[in-house]
Amino acid sequence: MLTRWGIIASGQGANRIAFLYYAKYRNPAIEDRVLLLNTTPADLRPEAPLEQIFASEPELRKEFERIRRRRVCIFGRAPSGAGNNWVLGEREAMDDYDSIRRYIADLRLRSSDVLLGITTLGGGTGNGSLPYIIHRVRRNPGQGLERVNNFLALGILPYDFEGPQRHFNAICGLARLLRYEGEQNAALVILVDNSQVERVLGIRRGQRAERYHRINQEIIRTIHLLIAPSSRWSRATIDIADYYQLPSNIGTVHFTPCLSLGNDPEVLSLEAMLESASGNAMAPVERGTGTMAYIVVAAPEERVTGGEITQEDLEDVAREWASRHLAGEGVLRYTSLVAEPGRSTVDVLILLGGFSLRGIMEKSLEKYRRFRDSLGGGGDLGSRIDLERVARLEEDLRRYIALTEERIERLRSGEEHVHLREWGFSDL
Amino acid sequence: MNEYAVTALVVLLTLGVGVALLLTFGISFVSYLAVGVILSVLLASLVYTWWKSKTDRTVVLLKIEILNKIKDAVEVLERNLRAASEMVDVEPFMEDLAGIKRGLISRGFFTGEFQINEGKIDRVTLTAIELESRKVEQQLRSLESLVVASYGEAVAGRMQELLDAAQMLVEGGFSVREEYEELRRVASMPAASLQDLLEKRRRGEEQYGRLVERCIREAEFLLTTAEGVADVSHLREELERVKREREKVESVYRLLRVRSEVSSYLTRPFLEAREEVLAYLDRMLELSRGFERERQVLRELRERAKSYTDPGQLAEFRSIRQEAKRLTLELARAMAREISVLDEELRKLGRAVEGTGAGGRISELDPRREFREFAGSALEVLTALAADFSRRYREVKIARNYPAVERIISRKLAEAGRVSAGELGVRYAEEFLRLYSESHPEAVLEGKVLRLKG
Ligand SMILES: Nc1nc2c(ncn2[C@@H]2O[C@H](COP(=O)(O)OP(=O)(O)OP(=O)(O)O)[C@@H](O)[C@H]2O)c(=O)[nH]1
Ligand SMILES: [Mg+2]
Numbered sequence: 048m049l050t051r052w053g054i055i056a057s058g059q060g061a062n063r064i065a066f067l068y069y070a071k072y073r074n075p076a077i078e079d080r081v082l083l084l085n086t087t088p089a090d091l092r093p094e095a096p097l098e099q100i101f102a103s104e105p106e107l108r109k110e111f112e113r114i115r116r117r118r119v120c121i122f123g124r125a126p127s128g129a130g131n132n133w134v135l136g137e138r139e140a141m142d143d144y145d146s147i148r149r150y151i152a153d154l155r156l157r158s159s160d161v162l163l164g165i166t167t168l169g170g171g172t173g174n175g176s177l178p179y180i181i182h183r184v185r186r187n188p189g190q191g192l193e194r195v196n197n198f199l200a201l202g203i204l205p206y207d208f209e210g211p212q213r214h215f216n217a218i219c220g221l222a223r224l225l226r227y228e229g230e231q232n233a234a235l236v237i238l239v240d241n242s243q244v245e246r247v248l249g250i251r252r253g254q255r256a257e258r259y260h261r262i263n264q265e266i267i268r269t270i271h272l273l274i275a276p277s278s279r280w281s282r283a284t285i286d287i288a289d290y291y292q293l294p295s296n297i298g299t300v301h302f303t304p305c306l307s308l309g310n311d312p313e314v315l316s317l318e319a320m321l322e323s324a325s326g327n328a329m330a331p332v333e334r335g336t337g338t339m340a341y342i343v344v345a346a347p348e349e350r351v352t353g354g355e356i357t358q359e360d361l362e363d364v365a366r367e368w369a370s371r372h373l374a375g376e377g378v379l380r381y382t383s384l385v386a387e388p389g390r391s392t393v394d395v396l397i398l399l400g401g402f403s404l405r406g407i408m409e410k411s412l413e414k415y416r417r418f419r420d421s422l423g424g425g426g427d428l429g430s431r432i433d434l435e436r437v438a439r440l441e442e443d444l445r446r447y448i449a450l451t452e453e454r455i456e457r458l459r460s461g462e463e464h465v466h467l468r469e470w471g472f473s474d475l
Numbered sequence: 476m477n478e479y480a481v482t483a484l485v486v487l488l489t490l491g492v493g494v495a496l497l498l499t500f501g502i503s504f505v506s507y508l509a510v511g512v513i514l515s516v517l518l519a520s521l522v523y524t525w526w527k528s529k530t531d532r533t534v535v536l537l538k539i540e541i542l543n544k545i546k547d548a549v550e551v552l553e554r555n556l557r558a559a560s561e562m563v564d565v566e567p568f569m570e571d572l573a574g575i576k577r578g579l580i581s582r583g584f585f586t587g588e589f590q591i592n593e594g595k596i597d598r599v600t601l602t603a604i605e606l607e608s609r610k611v612e613q614q615l616r617s618l619e620s621l622v623v624a625s626y627g628e629a630v631a632g633r634m635q636e637l638l639d640a641a642q643m644l645v646e647g648g649f650s651v652r653e654e655y656e657e658l659r660r661v662a663s664m665p666a667a668s669l670q671d672l673l674e675k676r677r678r679g680e681e682q683y684g685r686l687v688e689r690c691i692r693e694a695e696f697l698l699t700t701a702e703g704v705a706d707v708s709h710l711r712e713e714l715e716r717v718k719r720e721r722e723k724v725e726s727v728y729r730l731l732r733v734r735s736e737v738s739s740y741l742t743r744p745f746l747e748a749r750e751e752v753l754a755y756l757d758r759m760l761e762l763s764r765g766f767e768r769e770r771q772v773l774r775e776l777r778e779r780a781k782s783y784t785d786p787g788q789l790a791e792f793r794s795i796r797q798e799a800k801r802l803t804l805e806l807a808r809a810m811a812r813e814i815s816v817l818d819e820e821l822r823k824l825g826r827a828v829e830g831t832g833a834g835g836r837i838s839e840l841d842p843r844r845e846f847r848e849f850a851g852s853a854l855e856v857l858t859a860l861a862a863d864f865s866r867r868y869r870e871v872k873i874a875r876n877y878p879a880v881e882r883i884i885s886r887k888l889a890e891a892g893r894v895s896a897g898e899l900g901v902r903y904a905e906e907f908l909r910l911y912s913e914s915h916p917e918a919v920l921e922g923k924v925l926r927l928k929g
Contacts, residue, residue: 314873319901
């Protein structure tokens, strides 16, 4: 039984990514389980956020027509969206949860299926609504909807140069994806940083729409590899429970994808491919602070059946890689080889987790603080940013960061070996 | 006769009715009526006679048609019986058939020459003819089934004989397996009627004839080849006899004897031919790395060549050499095509292409030339092509992968200040390091190790 996936994308940027993925890959593990959520766009046309995609790929308009009726849900009452205010985005989702729930129910998910929620973290709509929706669907989905425990989240961090409110939103959004009302929220939080992706891709200039498009294409490739182990070509399925259960138990659930695509297996060894992927983290990661890694390798089928690339090789190489790249060799490592027919190159995804959040916080904190301190408690009730709540979110995030750092430190110091002595073994 | 009585009756009736009408209505009315009635009766009788004569004609035609069918059936069976007579005794069946014919003549349907007796059939009803035809049909059918039983057995026997002979030829090494399979197919065809059986026999004989013809040609080739080595004139005589008596199954033994004796003289030429082709194919396989599709065909051909171990199979090497020449041209063209694709890609990548392509030399390959000569020059051309190809292949691989490898080198250098070819984990590692050092002034290559300066 292959794992079935569904995608729920909220907000403008997320809509683009989810739609692009659906239209480009038509993945059998997803079929048509893609739901686009948004607040009222300025001109009332649900496809408005997608116009920039149609501009470069007009043939995709057809694909949109296929899902327009059942898979696009506009919620909320504000005349022009959440206006970059996540509190408003969250309020609208709460008020309209019933209609959102009906759309989700129409995806006909079973409790063993996996949901991937996508949102940008700099805006108001997606960032406000998705954490709330994840919380509801995992804890208290309401009538006609099964609880889906495997709800993963993909959050897109704003560019370094964006304004203070965007970074304020991002920090609040990250905190709410990790914990919501005092409970763990998304089963896994995958972070992608716009500026970092552009650095990796070497994008320096260009129209905004074009730049988003390139980043989004990189993101959908990531999603594809993320889902690949659920395909029937997989050699050693990473059971989807592995994606979240162990990190949840450990307490650190944030990850970032490291991609290396189109590798020539005649020239590059698996070592070199992993090496090249680990240089391409999609969020700022401090070297050697990662503590967990899921590695997915999609290789040409004939090289796998011909025995040139095997699951065992991959595990050996991954072990070697981990000893050089993870803190104290890490605590978790899964590898999955996917033998895809019809491809000639090798794609590698390393989902690197538990790394120090320093790099991410560093660039946002200053702007975050500046925006927070400017808040005066004005605005009407529904959209007011409650400073006490912000303080609670801050506290949650601090605690999470402390836990992460502690784990990294423990692994680095090799404290694990101390236990041997505790069990009565003498030192080596 | 009836027609006259009816007419008289009608006339009398008309007169009676006329008198009655005259008495009741008066003269003028009745004369109009009388003229009208007479006219209508005239018209009606005209129509009636025309219709009658027409139906009569149809009946006659039908009768003739039925009789024709009987005639055909009798004649076909007669003809088939005569054809079958060369294998079985058909006298008693002929006798029965003559009886049936006599019956038909004596009942007046046919003349003594067995022609339809048109004068007499007027007087016989259609029904009677139909009945007669059904009876005759029945008689013919039971007669034919008797014939089929005895002739069928004879045909089966003959087919078996041909099959046995053909099988011996196949087992004796003649390459006539295809012809043999076809013969088996013919022999197993179902045949329900005498016609089918005759057809089956005819095709069986024909197919066997083709098979023997091929064997004769093969034996002739072997004899011609052996003439240079030994005196084989007595075997030639044997073969001439076979040619005169090909349909005789005993010729099989002659053919087998010719083949086995001539084979014993051919061991050396055979081994030489085999060795020559195999050596050539081996070299081709070495030179065709990277061309999987062509290699597959080459391997199959090599397997085929290897499977011939009997000197009598010397003839096979003619077609194998032919095939090897064809494959050579195919491989050379595929190589030239790939080379120009790679050249194009190298130009796009901004790399100079060194050395002029060997593609132009394909015209040196002339398949009409004798195999040994052809093979000699072909190997030269293929070697040149393979060298061109692999040089470009390597260049393209390096150019295409350099950006990815460059990033890995940069990272490793930043990490440790040095990186060796071995640590890089890529093919062509030294070449990559050299390229890196050329475009990055901060790095120097010392042997197989790249270091950051200072
Ligand atoms: N990678 C990527 N980032 C995007 C895209 N569109 C917007 N962003 C980023 O997302 C943030 C803005 O979020 P949007 O998705 O536009 O906002 P929203 O969720 O629709 O919420 P509103 O504020 O109500 O419009 C900024 O940080 C943008 O840089 C996109 O297509 N791709
Ligand atoms: Mg929006």
